[in-house]
Amino acid sequence: MAHLVELPTAFIDKARAILGPKGLAQDPVQLAPFLTEWRDRWRGSTPLLAQPDNPKKLAEFVNLCATYKLPITPQGGNTGLVGGQIPQGEVLLSTRRLTQIRAIDPAAMTLCVDAGVTLQQAAEAAAEHDLLFPLELASGGSATIGGAIATNAGGMGVLRYGNMRDLVLGLEVVLPDGQLWDGLSTLRKDNTGYDLKQLFIGSEGTLGVVTGATLRLFARPPTQITIWAGLEQPEDAVKLLAHLRGGFAEQISKFELISETSLELVLAHMNDARRPLQSRTPWHVLVEFGLSDTQDAMDQVFFALESAMEQGSISDAIVAKSQAEANALLALRENISAAQKQQGAAIKHDISLPLAAIPDFLQAAAEAIELQAPGTRFCIFGHLGDGNLHYNLLQPVGMKPQDFLAQRETITGLVHDLVHARAGSFSAEHGIGIAKIGEMQRYKSPMELSLMQSLKQTFDPDHLMNPRLWFEIAPQDKKDV
Numbered sequence: 001m002a003h004l005v006e007l008p009t010a011f012i013d014k015a016r017a018i019l020g021p022k023g024l025a026q027d028p029v030q031l032a033p034f035l036t037e038w039r040d041r042w043r044g045s046t047p048l049l050a051q052p053d054n055p056k057k058l059a060e061f062v063n064l065c066a067t068y069k070l071p072i073t074p075q076g077g078n079t080g081l082v083g084g085q086i087p088q089g090e091v092l093l094s095t096r097r098l099t100q101i102r103a104i105d106p107a108a109m110t111l112c113v114d115a116g117v118t119l120q121q122a123a124e125a126a127a128e129h130d131l132l133f134p135l136e137l138a139s140g141g142s143a144t145i146g147g148a149i150a151t152n153a154g155g156m157g158v159l160r161y162g163n164m165r166d167l168v169l170g171l172e173v174v175l176p177d178g179q180l181w182d183g184l185s186t187l188r189k190d191n192t193g194y195d196l197k198q199l200f201i202g203s204e205g206t207l208g209v210v211t212g213a214t215l216r217l218f219a220r221p222p223t224q225i226t227i228w229a230g231l232e233q234p235e236d237a238v239k240l241l242a243h244l245r246g247g248f249a250e251q252i253s254k255f256e257l258i259s260e261t262s263l264e265l266v267l268a269h270m271n272d273a274r275r276p277l278q279s280r281t282p283w284h285v286l287v288e289f290g291l292s293d294t295q296d297a298m299d300q301v302f303f304a305l306e307s308a309m310e311q312g313s314i315s316d317a318i319v320a321k322s323q324a325e326a327n328a329l330l331a332l333r334e335n336i337s338a339a340q341k342q343q344g345a346a347i348k349h350d351i352s353l354p355l356a357a358i359p360d361f362l363q364a365a366a367e368a369i370e371l372q373a374p375g376t377r378f379c380i381f382g383h384l385g386d387g388n389l390h391y392n393l394l395q396p397v398g399m400k401p402q403d404f405l406a407q408r409e410t411i412t413g414l415v416h417d418l419v420h421a422r423a424g425s426f427s428a429e430h431g432i433g434i435a436k437i438g439e440m441q442r443y444k445s446p447m448e449l450s451l452m453q454s455l456k457q458t459f460d461p462d463h464l465m466n467p468r469l470w471f472e473i474a475p476q477d478k479k480d481v
């Protein structure tokens with residue numbers, strides 16, 4: 001059980017005066033949903049939940065915590081997958097009441113929002129002006145703009161639109177001492193010294209609390225076409241991507257790889273899910289095109305698929321004939337994580353690799369894992385266009401969940417060593433949180449760790465913002481691979 005920080009009575013009185021009765025909670029029933037997370041891997045504790053309803057109150061509250069040297073864990077939609085948002089005794093600071101859509105400028109294609117606005121709400125606000133906010137996660141109904149910035153979230157549209165870092169023009173941030181930094185620029189060009197906003201993007205709440213952001217919007221492509229194709233091997237997916245890029249370049253907006261095991265789980269657990277192709281192949285891809293040429297768009301896609309079939313990279317394919325069919329194909333991909341949850345214990349990895357190294361990695365990892373834990377089921381899927389795989393391993397049928405999970409460290413070590421040896425990353429999009437602190441020590445160089453620590457020291461000398469996270473690792477503690 002984590003040690004709860006002690007809150008002096010004077011602190012609580014002052015906090016109540018700043019936040020008002022609705023902005024502060026200590027009742028365990030109210031706190032409970034903030035202290036567990038989607039994977040049910042981490043449970044937390046806190047002496048106080050603070051929920052300010054505007055950035056100024058949030059800044060005053062952070063300043064109060066700094067005065068009393070009280071550590072804080074920021075939380076947005078609580079959909080993070082590495083445990084960084086779950087407090088272990090610290091004060092919990094939620095942005096859920098920061099919900100203003102502040103401004104939209106359709107001509108400049110920018111949107112300014114509070115940090116607690118969800119990705120879905122931001123997309124809806126853009127859609128009202130027939131514009132697109134392209135960050136698409138299966139968790140988008142709950143995940144917040146602030147959380148997506150703090151984790152530099154990715155998702156399915158990265159191939160075309162980039163990850164959160166590419167979508168942010170300006171930020172408003174409360175620093176660990178309570179100062180409010182207004183960096184809400186809408187400029188696309190501004191070469192005036194260090195680009196400070198970039199330091200907060202991906203910093204997982206360790207350098208400050210994001211309270212607002214100005215975001216880039218995009219024109220909606222007039223024609224959207226979604227296809228599903230069956231493949232024999234991962235090499236074919238890499239070939240297909242190269243082939244399609246030749247004809248469509250950046251007009252490919254999604255390129256998702258799905259293993260047959262992943263598809264089978266969705267078909268078994270999700271009502272209304274139907275196998276898209278009659279033939280059964282070991283691998284599948286879902287591709288979405290956002291095309292500007294409305295006249296010949298469908299013909300172009302058919303032509304590209306026919307030639308891919310002639311070259312042997314796909315064995316069968318269908319093209320969605322309506323938005324409903326496209327949504328059904330997309331749901332097969334989006335529901336894999338939910339379906340997988342019902343299959344018992346899983347050891348998950350969010351990795352990225354150079355595209356060309358993916359087939360060889362998959363082969364080497366399958367062999368190593370079969371030796372270590374025979375019968376492990378491989379639920380592999382991900383944003384192949386970005387070289388990002390969700391490499392999830394499910395307990396062998398008949399094995400006790402705890403026996404499989406007892407091997408987590410060994411299995412994850414095997415997987416991450418193989419990724420590292422191929423110049424890949426052990427965390428492509430979910431971040432470090434408390435889940436991957438060991439990996440930071442193992443794979444980051446002492447120079448990188450030391451630079452990160454210097455930044456932390458500059459922004460947060462008392463180490464009050466998310467103090468349990470990875471920036472606390474001392475370079476001298478580094479263990480080599």
Ligand SMILES: Cc1cc2nc3c(=O)[nH]c(=O)nc-3n(C[C@H](O)[C@H](O)[C@H](O)COP(=O)(O)OP(=O)(O)OC[C@H]3O[C@@H](n4cnc5c(N)ncnc54)[C@H](O)[C@@H]3O)c2cc1C
Nearest residue numbers: 076077078079080084144146147148150153154155205210
């Ligand atoms: C079903 C499902 C699918 C997902 N798919 C994807 C995917 O495709 N791609 C992807 O990248 N992620 C994905 N995720 C992970 C998650 O949704 C993202 O990491 C998301 O960006 C987290 O946002 P949040 O608001 O829920 O943040 P939280 O979970 O609340 O917090 C995450 C981290 O950010 C910090 N933080 C939160 N808000 C702020 C703030 N305002 N200022 C400073 N720090 C803050 C927290 O302290 C914590 O360290 C998925 C999660 C689920 C459950």
